[in-house]
Amino acid sequence: MTSTFAVHYTERLVPLTRLHLSTQTKPTSDGAELELTHAMLQGSPSEETVLESMDFLRYFVARKGNPGLQSDSEELLLYNAVVRKTIFNMYALAVDLYLQESSAAQLDAEWWADIEQSTWSVASYLLQSSPSRLCRVLQLIQTRNMSIRWSAFRPSSIARFYWDAAPIRLNPFTIALFPYLRDQSSAVASVSPVTAGRSTRPYSLVPLTVQIRDGVMYSIQRVVSLLLFPLRLAREECQLRRKELEKVRDERAEVLGKLLELRPLLANGLEADFNLSITGSSIDNEALTAFLFKFAIVTSGNVSEKVGLPLIQQLLFAFEDHRIMHDEYLEAHDLRRPSRLTLLWPRLFLLPPLTLYCAKYLYASRATLADLMLDVLNTVQNFFKGWLFDPIKDVLITIRAGGEDGVIVRREAVAADLDSLERMTLDLAREKLSYDSTQLEALSQRIRQGDLTAVLKIYEEDIKNPVKSAISGTLLRSMFIQVQKAKVDLDQALAGIDKLLKSQELTFAFVGVAPALAVIYVAGGFLGGLLSIRPGRYGGKLKKTSVWLAMRRIERLLLFQPKLAHHHHNTENVHSDTIPALTTGLLVLSLAHLREYALTSLPARSRLREGFLEDIEDLEDPGLRRSEKLRIIDRMWKSWGKELGWYDLAGGRSNS
Numbered sequence: 001m002t003s004t005f006a007v008h009y010t011e012r013l014v015p016l017t018r019l020h021l022s023t024q025t026k027p028t029s030d031g032a033e034l035e036l037t038h039a040m041l042q043g044s045p046s047e048e049t050v051l052e053s054m055d056f057l058r059y060f061v062a063r064k065g066n067p068g069l070q071s072d073s074e075e076l077l078l079y080n081a082v083v084r085k086t087i088f089n090m091y092a093l094a095v096d097l098y099l100q101e102s103s104a105a106q107l108d109a110e111w112w113a114d115i116e117q118s119t120w121s122v123a124s125y126l127l128q129s130s131p132s133r134l135c136r137v138l139q140l141i142q143t144r145n146m147s148i149r150w151s152a153f154r155p156s157s158i159a160r161f162y163w164d165a166a167p168i169r170l171n172p173f174t175i176a177l178f179p180y181l182r183d184q185s186s187a188v189a190s191v192s193p194v195t196a197g198r199s200t201r202p203y204s205l206v207p208l209t210v211q212i213r214d215g216v217m218y219s220i221q222r223v224v225s226l227l228l229f230p231l232r233l234a235r236e237e238c239q240l241r242r243k244e245l246e247k248v249r250d251e252r253a254e255v256l257g258k259l260l261e262l263r264p265l266l267a268n269g270l271e272a273d274f275n276l277s278i279t280g281s282s283i284d285n286e287a288l289t290a291f292l293f294k295f296a297i298v299t300s301g302n303v304s305e306k307v308g309l310p311l312i313q314q315l316l317f318a319f320e321d322h323r324i325m326h327d328e329y330l331e332a333h334d335l336r337r338p339s340r341l342t343l344l345w346p347r348l349f350l351l352p353p354l355t356l357y358c359a360k361y362l363y364a365s366r367a368t369l370a371d372l373m374l375d376v377l378n379t380v381q382n383f384f385k386g387w388l389f390d391p392i393k394d395v396l397i398t399i400r401a402g403g404e405d406g407v408i409v410r411r412e413a414v415a416a417d418l419d420s421l422e423r424m425t426l427d428l429a430r431e432k433l434s435y436d437s438t439q440l441e442a443l444s445q446r447i448r449q450g451d452l453t454a455v456l457k458i459y460e461e462d463i464k465n466p467v468k469s470a471i472s473g474t475l476l477r478s479m480f481i482q483v484q485k486a487k488v489d490l491d492q493a494l495a496g497i498d499k500l501l502k503s504q505e506l507t508f509a510f511v512g513v514a515p516a517l518a519v520i521y522v523a524g525g526f527l528g529g530l531l532s533i534r535p536g537r538y539g540g541k542l543k544k545t546s547v548w549l550a551m552r553r554i555e556r557l558l559l560f561q562p563k564l565a566h567h568h569h570n571t572e573n574v575h576s577d578t579i580p581a582l583t584t585g586l587l588v589l590s591l592a593h594l595r596e597y598a599l600t601s602l603p604a605r606s607r608l609r610e611g612f613l614e615d616i617e618d619l620e621d622p623g624l625r626r627s628e629k630l631r632i633i634d635r636m637w638k639s640w641g642k643e644l645g646w647y648d649l650a651g652g653r654s655n656s
Contacts, residue, residue: 010088010091050086050089053086087312091262094319098252098255102249102253102585102589106246106249111337112241112242113238113242116235122238124346125234125238126231137173137177140172177230179334180240250562250586253585253586253589257580257581257582257585257586257587258298259295260585262294263622266291295315296315299315383516387516388513388520392513395509398506399506417488421484421488422444424477424480425447425452425481426447428474428478452482459475459482539597543601544645545649551594551646554591557583557587558587561582562582562583577625577626594612608643615632619632
């Protein structure tokens with residue numbers, strides 16, 4: 001089955017392979033068989049259908065008693081349509097084959113690169129692959145009839161396990177542990193790990209303490225080097241596999257680019273009418289014939305003298321041989337990722353005992369854990385009730401009440417104190433000053449305004465003779481009235497403060513519930529990220545980062561066109577406006593990743609998705625030159641960079 005990209009890239013050629021027959025003529029038995037074969041080829045291209053069509057065509061031409069095909073017969077039209085569809089399916093299979101191989105090589109190369117960059121990942125990989133390495137060592141021991149003694153585990157013996165006396169000559173056991181060293185001896189440094197760091201100063205010229213210190217430091221370096229040397233070899237192994245996979249990727253990508261350059265030639269051949277002789281030895285179509293020969297050169301590297309159906313059959317067999325050789329090459333050089341069982345065996349090995357230990361510990365501490373869980377539940381319950389639900393309830397009550405009640409004092413208490421002051425003052429003025437009703441009413445108004453001048457005048461007269469006034473006068477009454485006045489003033493001040501607090505009561509209520517809401521928000525975000533409940537907008541940061549890297553890789557490919565190792569003799573100008581086949585193939589890999597992202601992560605039936613796919617189609621157009629594709633890249637950065645967060649991922653924001 002063809003991939004999504006292969007279908008997308010070849011679907012425009014499908015209308016050229018359709019056949020329109022007249023419905024007035026009833027087809028013969030041979031025509032019916034040809035029509036069934038043509039209908040079978042209308043599905044997704046596969047090697048099985050193409051081989052079946054080839055077998056049928058050979059059988060159709062080689063039948064005994066076949067009178068031949070007339071130039072105007074519908075059988076000839078059907079026969080030529082089947083051949084046309086077979087060639088098209090063969091081209092689609094070739095595009096899909098090299099796309100899959102180059103994509104798989106790129107993904108595996110990126111996996112090895114990730115392992116190579118981290119010391120912890122290298123150590124994990126070394127542990128995961130240790131069973132297969134030990135099996136190779138045991139096979140070596142069994143082959144050479146070696147015996148294992150306890151003396152082999154001394155430091156000097158372990159050192160010799162990696163190196164012989166000569167520092168560059170590798171030990172067979174080391175090659176068994178790291179097979180890549182068999183052909184990559186020069187990749188290892190010539191300094192032996194057990195002799196690195198040895199002091200060159202003559203011991204006779206230094207004090208004893210310095211000799212002891214140098215000896216201790218040398219021993220420590222020796223142990224550390226012995227421990228780190230396997231990690232170094234494992235890292236070099238990952239690096240070598242990454243480079244080999246990148247080489248395979250470039251070779252397949254170059255062929256893929258050349259195949260895509262043949263699409264216009266194939267389209268011209270499918271559009272033109274042609275006749276295939278009954279013997280299948282020639283095709284009367286120059287464009288299609290030229291396509292088949294160039295196709296053979298691109299895929300197999302040589303031009304066969306065969307033409308017509310025999311050449312097509314030979315190319316199909318070449319595809320099968322290529323796939324077998326590709327798999328054998330990857331297996332021989334051990335370039336594929338380790339199997340899932342190899343990567344998971346440490347976890348599978350450690351998981352049962354750890355699970356048993358945890359279950360035993362939990363069962364032994366069940367009482368303590370029950371109390372702890374009870375405390376946690378009570379804490380959570382009190383938190384939600386005392387710090388979330390009750391404050392929110394108070395906020396709703398405050399909004400509904402509207403701030404009528406006092407916070408510090410009530411209006412009734414202030415009014416009662418003021419009425420008491422008014423009665424005390426009026427009684428004193430009536431008895432001492434003999435005020436009539438009109439004067440008393442005016443005094444009442446002044447008291448409401450805080451004016452107690454009449455009482456103060458009486459107080460001023462009383463303090464002239466304080467003892468006499470205290471015994472027989474009104475000194476005490478005027479003093480008590482002033483005390484009551486001070487109380488009224490205090491109540492009015494508190495009422496003002498109370499009014500200010502009431503105006504901000506809703507603010508205080510929200511401030512009280514804000515910490516609980518903040519805790520809920522942080523905890524919910526942490527749990528959501530931990531459980532991956534929200535993958536993020538447009539696929540999340542991880543996918544957007546991969547798309548940003550793909551965009552950067554595409555622009556770099558267009559600016560600095562890569563070359564294969566065997567193209568070192570090519571003097572082609574790097575700054576040429578034409579795009580070479582290798583660059584085209586590598587662009588296809590990145591564009592396939594962009595298309596997959598757009599189809600899976602961007603919202604369907606949106607302007608963002610449709611515009612993004614249109615830009616990808618423009619970049620896939622082989623008719624556009626390098627400068628034009630660079631302008632498309634610039635348009636994509638300006639159009640989608642801010643929306644997809646590319647500027648933030650790049651460590652800065654757009655200044656435009």
